[in-house]
Amino acid sequence: xxxxxxxxxxxxxxxxxxxxxxxxxxxxxxxxxxxxxxxxxxxxxxxxxxxxxxxxxxxxxxxxxxxxxxxxxxxxxxxxxxxxxxxxxxxxxxxxxxxxxxxxxxxxxxxxxxxxxxxxxxxxxxxxxxxxxxxxxxxxxxxxxxxxxxxxxxxxxxxxxxxxxxxxxxxxxxxxxxxxxxxxxxxxxxxxxxxxxxxxxxxxxxxxxxxxxxxxxxxxxxxxxxxxxxxxxxxxxxxxxxxxxxxx
Ligand code: HQG
Numbered sequence: 001x002x003x004x005x006x007x008x009x010x011x012x013x014x015x016x017x018x019x020x021x022x023x024x025x026x027x028x029x030x031x032x033x034x035x036x037x038x039x040x041x042x043x044x045x046x047x048x049x050x051x052x053x054x055x056x057x058x059x060x061x062x063x064x065x066x067x068x069x070x071x072x073x074x075x076x077x078x079x080x081x082x083x084x085x086x087x088x089x090x091x092x093x094x095x096x097x098x099x100x101x102x103x104x105x106x107x108x109x110x111x112x113x114x115x116x117x118x119x120x121x122x123x124x125x126x127x128x129x130x131x132x133x134x135x136x137x138x139x140x141x142x143x144x145x146x147x148x149x150x151x152x153x154x155x156x157x158x159x160x161x162x163x164x165x166x167x168x169x170x171x172x173x174x175x176x177x178x179x180x181x182x183x184x185x186x187x188x189x190x191x192x193x194x195x196x197x198x199x200x201x202x203x204x205x206x207x208x209x210x211x212x213x214x215x216x217x218x219x220x221x222x223x224x225x226x227x228x229x230x231x232x233x234x235x236x237x238x239x240x241x242x243x244x245x246x247x248x
Contacts, residue, residue: 011066016043019083019084022127026039026042031072037074039055039132040055056073066079070135080168098150099150101134102134102218105144112147125173126248193218226248229245
């Protein structure tokens with residue numbers, strides 16, 4: 001199978017093992033397992049034809065190890081990410097590292113600041129140990145914004161965490177007081193400036209030599225200084241915790 005075919009099949013497996021087993025009338029047991037034979041047979045009703053060996057290939061080479069077999073390969077399930085309400089994967093609570101990361105996008109920030117991180121349609125809030133993973137997750141929706149979660153402190157205060165087989169950290173809800181938002185500061189007065197995808201003004205600045213620079217501009221709300229940030233830095237803000245605004 002080529003990469004495109006594998007991806008197509010992985011998406012199909014996510015659909016029926018996490019979200020809509022009814023799409024092919026598949027039975028998931030209370031722990032999320034489906035019979036492999038039944039899956040192969042019923043997938044045909046949606047023109048998904050694959051062999052047992054091809055299924056093994058997709059599962060073992062999957063970039064995020066999204067699926068698992070039982071020990072004798074007769075059953076298959078998704079390791080996390082379900083929206084099907086009746087499935088309980090029976091995760092064991094586990095102590096998280098000091099920080100976990102969550103990748104999101106600017107348009108959700110205001111709401112997250114008000115109500116914390118919610119699980120939305122899924123069964124849990126998804127967090128990762130690596131910032132890189134959070135960047136990838138956030139990038140699915142636009143310019144990623146990485147939130148750092150003080151997970152160990154949450155755990156000490158009684159919040160439970162779970163870690164799926166494919167190393168996705170899960171929890172029910174992250175209250176906003178445990179979230180560290182990436183702030184930068186004004187190079188003039190050092191007051192903190194929030195990443196503000198809505199109010200920052202984007203413009204092209206033309207130089208005499210006809211070269212062009214794409215920048216974001218804003219005014220520090222505290223001292224009134226005009227600030228500038230180049231587009232490249234801005235779009236990669238998620239990659240650093242540094243203050244990126246410069247004096248205009
Ligand atoms: C946001 C993929 C407003 C949250 C990834 C996210 C992941 C809020 C979106 C897995 C909010 C939910 C999960 C609030 C959270 N107000 N927005 N209070 N609380 N949000 O897809 O974490 O490729 O359900 O920031 O790799 O993006 O499918 O969750 O943007 O592991 O295997 O609401 O999906 O895995 O979106 O991604 P999702 P997610 P797969």
